[in-house]
Amino acid sequence: MSLQLNKSEKSDHLYMEVYHYYRDLIMEHKLLPGSKMPSLRKCAQELKLSRTTIENAYLQLAADGYIISKAQSGYYVTDIARSRQTSLSASKACKPDYFRYDFASSGVDRESFRFDLWRRYIKSALRQDERLLSYGEPQGEADFRQALAEYIRQRRNVLCSADDIVVGAGVQSLLHILCPLVQDKKTVSFPTPSFVQGSTVFQDYGFEVRYRNKDCGVIYVSPAHMTKWGEIMPVSRRLELIHYAAEHHSLIIEDDFENEFVYLQKPTPSLFSLAGGQGVVYIGSFSRLLLPSIRISFMVLPGSLKEAYLKKADRYNQTASKAEQIALCQFIRDGHLAAQTRKLKRLYSVKLKQLLAAVRTVFGADSRIRIGAAGTSLALTLTVPFTGKELQEKAKEQGLRIQLLREEPGEVTVILSCSSMPEKDFLPACSLLKDICSVS
Amino acid sequence: MSLQLNKSEKSDHLYMEVYHYYRDLIMEHKLLPGSKMPSLRKCAQELKLSRTTIENAYLQLAADGYIISKAQSGYYVTDIARSRQTSLSASKACKPDYFRYDFASSGVDRESFRFDLWRRYIKSALRQDERLLSYGEPQGEADFRQALAEYIRQRRNVLCSADDIVVGAGVQSLLHILCPLVQDKKTVSFPTPSFVQGSTVFQDYGFEVRYRNKDCGVIYVSPAHMTKWGEIMPVSRRLELIHYAAEHHSLIIEDDFENEFVYLQKPTPSLFSLAGGQGVVYIGSFSRLLLPSIRISFMVLPGSLKEAYLKKADRYNQTASKAEQIALCQFIRDGHLAAQTRKLKRLYSVKLKQLLAAVRTVFGADSRIRIGAAGTSLALTLTVPFTGKELQEKAKEQGLRIQLLREEPGEVTVILSCSSMPEKDFLPACSLLKDICSVS
Numbered sequence: 113m114s115l116q117l118n119k120s121e122k123s124d125h126l127y128m129e130v131y132h133y134y135r136d137l138i139m140e141h142k143l144l145p146g147s148k149m150p151s152l153r154k155c156a157q158e159l160k161l162s163r164t165t166i167e168n169a170y171l172q173l174a175a176d177g178y179i180i181s182k183a184q185s186g187y188y189v190t191d192i193a194r195s196r197q198t199s200l201s202a203s204k205a206c207k208p209d210y211f212r213y214d215f216a217s218s219g220v221d222r223e224s225f226r227f228d229l230w231r232r233y234i235k236s237a238l239r240q241d242e243r244l245l246s247y248g249e250p251q252g253e254a255d256f257r258q259a260l261a262e263y264i265r266q267r268r269n270v271l272c273s274a275d276d277i278v279v280g281a282g283v284q285s286l287l288h289i290l291c292p293l294v295q296d297k298k299t300v301s302f303p304t305p306s307f308v309q310g311s312t313v314f315q316d317y318g319f320e321v322r323y324r325n326k327d328c329g330v331i332y333v334s335p336a337h338m339t340k341w342g343e344i345m346p347v348s349r350r351l352e353l354i355h356y357a358a359e360h361h362s363l364i365i366e367d368d369f370e371n372e373f374v375y376l377q378k379p380t381p382s383l384f385s386l387a388g389g390q391g392v393v394y395i396g397s398f399s400r401l402l403l404p405s406i407r408i409s410f411m412v413l414p415g416s417l418k419e420a421y422l423k424k425a426d427r428y429n430q431t432a433s434k435a436e437q438i439a440l441c442q443f444i445r446d447g448h449l450a451a452q453t454r455k456l457k458r459l460y461s462v463k464l465k466q467l468l469a470a471v472r473t474v475f476g477a478d479s480r481i482r483i484g485a486a487g488t489s490l491a492l493t494l495t496v497p498f499t500g501k502e503l504q505e506k507a508k509e510q511g512l513r514i515q516l517l518r519e520e521p522g523e524v525t526v527i528l529s530c531s532s533m534p535e536k537d538f539l540p541a542c543s544l545l546k547d548i549c550s551v552s
Numbered sequence: 553m554s555l556q557l558n559k560s561e562k563s564d565h566l567y568m569e570v571y572h573y574y575r576d577l578i579m580e581h582k583l584l585p586g587s588k589m590p591s592l593r594k595c596a597q598e599l600k601l602s603r604t605t606i607e608n609a610y611l612q613l614a615a616d617g618y619i620i621s622k623a624q625s626g627y628y629v630t631d632i633a634r635s636r637q638t639s640l641s642a643s644k645a646c647k648p649d650y651f652r653y654d655f656a657s658s659g660v661d662r663e664s665f666r667f668d669l670w671r672r673y674i675k676s677a678l679r680q681d682e683r684l685l686s687y688g689e690p691q692g693e694a695d696f697r698q699a700l701a702e703y704i705r706q707r708r709n710v711l712c713s714a715d716d717i718v719v720g721a722g723v724q725s726l727l728h729i730l731c732p733l734v735q736d737k738k739t740v741s742f743p744t745p746s747f748v749q750g751s752t753v754f755q756d757y758g759f760e761v762r763y764r765n766k767d768c769g770v771i772y773v774s775p776a777h778m779t780k781w782g783e784i785m786p787v788s789r790r791l792e793l794i795h796y797a798a799e800h801h802s803l804i805i806e807d808d809f810e811n812e813f814v815y816l817q818k819p820t821p822s823l824f825s826l827a828g829g830q831g832v833v834y835i836g837s838f839s840r841l842l843l844p845s846i847r848i849s850f851m852v853l854p855g856s857l858k859e860a861y862l863k864k865a866d867r868y869n870q871t872a873s874k875a876e877q878i879a880l881c882q883f884i885r886d887g888h889l890a891a892q893t894r895k896l897k898r899l900y901s902v903k904l905k906q907l908l909a910a911v912r913t914v915f916g917a918d919s920r921i922r923i924g925a926a927g928t929s930l931a932l933t934l935t936v937p938f939t940g941k942e943l944q945e946k947a948k949e950q951g952l953r954i955q956l957l958r959e960e961p962g963e964v965t966v967i968l969s970c971s972s973m974p975e976k977d978f979l980p981a982c983s984l985l986k987d988i989c990s991v992s
Contacts, residue, residue, distance in 0.1 A: 127682070167679075168680075168681070168682060171679075171680050171682075171683070172682065172683075174695065175680075175683060175693070175694070175695050175878075176694070176695070177694065177695060177698060180885065181882065181885070182885075182886075217686075218687070219685050219686045219687070220685060222681070222682075222685055225685070227678070227681050227684075230678070231675065231678045231679075234674065234678060234875075235671065235675065238667070238670070238671045238674060239607075239611075239671075240608075240611050240615075241608075241662070241667050242567075242608060242612065242662075243611070243612075243615060243845070244667075244843050244844075244845040245659050245660060245662055245665070245843060245844065245845070245972070246657070246659045246844055246845070247658070247659070247839070247844040247845065248844075248845055248847075253615070254615070254616070254617065255614065255615045255616070255617055258617055281721045281725070281847070281871035281872070281873075282869045282870075282871055283869075284728075284868065284869050284871070285721070285725065285871055288724075288728045288756075291756070292756035295756075308866075308867050309867055309868070309869055312864065312867040312868070316728075316731070316732035316735075316757070317756065317757065318758065399687070403684050403685060404684075404685065404686055404687040404688075405683070405684040405685070405686070405687065405688055405873075405874035405875065406873075407688075407721070407869075407870070407871060407872070407873060407874075424752065426748075427748050427749055427752040428724065428749070428752070429722045429723075429724050429749055429847075430722075430847070431721035431722055431724070431725055431847060431871050432721070432847070432873075433721075433845075433846075433847060433872075433873040433875075433876055434845035434847075435674075435845065435873075435876075436873055436875075438615075442621065445620060445621065445622075446621075446622075532685070
């Protein structure tokens with residue numbers, strides 16, 4: 113077995129090289145269906161890599177359908193190479209693009225999350241046999257809602273009781289409960305067309321969706337994430353919005369997305385607290401703070417909506433994992449969520465500054481950059497002789513992933529996110545982007 | 553400390569006695585807010601009970617808000633007793649009724665689930681750091697859908713590829729994706745009004761809900777669970793339904809709930825397989841096979857609906873826990889789901905027979921019982937001098953929980969489920985029910 117590994121790559125890219133090595137062997141029929149993969153120990157020895165690296169590669173190969181684990185035996189090659197042409201699912205499994213540099217990820221910084229700690233909390237939750245043997249409370253576990261109520265009171269001045277909180281597996285699950293309650297409002301406004309997950313749910317319930325239009329029955333806003341480059345809504349506009357909505361009997365939905373990552377000033381007060389809990393639904397999520405794969409969000413309902421909800425509460429099953437609710441409850445009580453938030457805020461603040469410096473170094477001091485007071489991204493306008501789609505394709509060929517914001521003839525604005533890219537990649541990734549822009 | 557424990561109770565009730573003992577001390581202000589609870593070890597010694605029993609009691613007390621754990625320190629009494637009057641949530645937390653005998657639970661038999669095994673699979677899933685650092689696939693994890701496709705092909709002759717499968721956190725989450733796709737069908741039929749979770753979602757999307765009415769745009773059926781006492785739909789009626797629906801361009805939704813628990817005959821073929829995958833959406837769930845707290849369901853979409861879904865797929869976030877999908881995928885591949893199904897089927901078959909025998913012993917050989925070919929329940933008609941609600945209240949006072957099916961003047965029909973009650977309780981629970989019926 114010979115595998116040329118580029119040892120200068122950071123260790124978290126190593127496992128992808130092992131992954132590609134075996135994937136190619138399997139797809140080129142050099143490793144045949146049914147054949148046994150070398151054991152983790154043996155493979156690690158031969159490649160002179162850590163067992164963990166090999167294990168990560170194997171797990172990814174298994175996840176993508178190239179190999180399969182058999183109990184107490186090991187990993188075996190599947191018949192994916194044979195069925196590739198016929199089965200859509202297999203061809204899809206071959207698709208996962210590997211990006212050397214990913215400016216478009218909304219994942220979290222891989223060093224920032226303490227997996228060991230989270231595993232301990234989940235393990236402890238899984239020991240609560242009695243609780244797991246029954247269905248969860250439709251509204252969310254009572255102790256978890258209690259912990260949430262205390263947490264948002266302390267951090268966002270959102271005063272509510274555990275009874276006002278509804279838990280769900282992501283914002284969409286919450287909107288599926290909320291929309292039917294406010295269906296008579298008929299129109300909804302979103303700040304931009306980019307949050308399709310939100311607008312789709314409203315459309316599904318027959319709402320007319322508009323953008324940046326205060327004259328709607330429902331006004332959906334993310335005050336700490338007004339634009340993709342992190343602009344936040346100033347307090348004066350928050351108060352204006354609250355008064356306007358109250359006058360017109362509109363409901364505000366405040367999605368407090370990324371309020372934790374407001375660096376350049378003190379976090380502004382939540383709309384919910386400014387409005388004294390009247391006419392505002394407050395929504396919070398954890399995917400940017402913990403793991404994107406933890407699907408837990410919650411909403412705080414104001415009085416009138418809460419009454420309407422409670423009449424129907426038993427008709428909606430809880431969607432969020434009970435074990436994860438139990439784990440997160442204790443995680444919050446033990447102060448880890450607050451600590452994790454502080455840590456991420458510090459980390460992203462430093463990373464965003466470094467990314468800004470890297471962009472200025474590569475594209476020059478007069479490069480057209482927009483950057484807000486919050487978030488993990490900046491916007492960069494590039495002068496290029498091709499369209500946005502073309503730029504994106506050319507970048508992809510070079511292993512660089514970027515997100516398009518808008519384009520005009522001769523120029524394209526892209527969003528560069530620092531959240532999951534290691535700092536050392538900022539300069540080479542920016543240089544690569546510049547090279548791509550100058551080749552016609 | 554003196555606690556009179558009734559040692560004749562089974563060990564899984566012991567922890568509830570410890571729970572009640574401390575709950576009362578706390579609510580009667582004998583244990584004051586902020587005071588430290590005895591350590592698990594010390595408490596176990598003093599009460600001469602196992603550490604696990606004490607731990608279960610403490611965990612339940614914490615879950616209900618009576619005590620709170622502090623990191624590296626122990627458990628402390630909350631101020632729940634003080635805030636009981638003022639806070640709704642606290643009063644709610646006092647509510648958890650403890651039933652000595654529960655005939656109404658849809659939980660699983662507590663001896664049947666191998667927690668140790670499941671914990672191992674979750675632990676292994678939580679080791680896949682890279683996968684958990686990114687958002688899940690909107691449709692559900694690819695390897696999990698592959699495993700599901702193979703599983704239902706083998707067991708239910710449902711032929712589909714992983715691409716036809718959509719995963720969600722419970723049936724409602726699936727209906728939230730499905731309803732908008734078939735909104736033009738306007739009417740839906742359910743077999744009975746009892747599945748409010750299903751009918752509510754359709755109503756929320758503007759559907760008119762009818763019952764047992766084939767002339768609807770959508771026909772929702774559970775062929776292995778036609779009635780609460782386990783009647784199943786015969787093959788002849790299945791074929792009839794398929795032909796009728798095809799002629800009238802109606803869509804059938806086949807909720808294959810409890811098909812695993814068909815004892816008295818060979819499992820009948822799924823509507824999906826009988827219809828050759830045309831015009832039928834197949835839905836499967838795991839809450840009755842594994843843990844009710846695992847919120848994972850899936851649906852198989854027929855060709856035309858799949859195309860419509862794929863156009864919108866990216867607009868719906870996945871609701872099911874990624875870690876639980878990864879764990880369940882491997883659990884299925886290793887054959888544990890098949891083994892668990894066999895085990896439960898055997899167990900429930902025996903238990904249901906014993907429950908039937910107990911009812912006949914207590915209520916006489918001519919008692920009016922209805923029992924089907926599947927499921928975990930029977931229906932019993934009782935002659936009583938009060939209403940169903942009154943009967944239920946009287947039973948509750950005695951620690952007995954029953955589910956009402958219907959009532960007519962002078963008689964009430966109840967549903968008795970054997971699933972989560974230990975066998976040794978069948979006779980005393982039936983005797984208690986008889987005593988309650990004869991007291992006026």
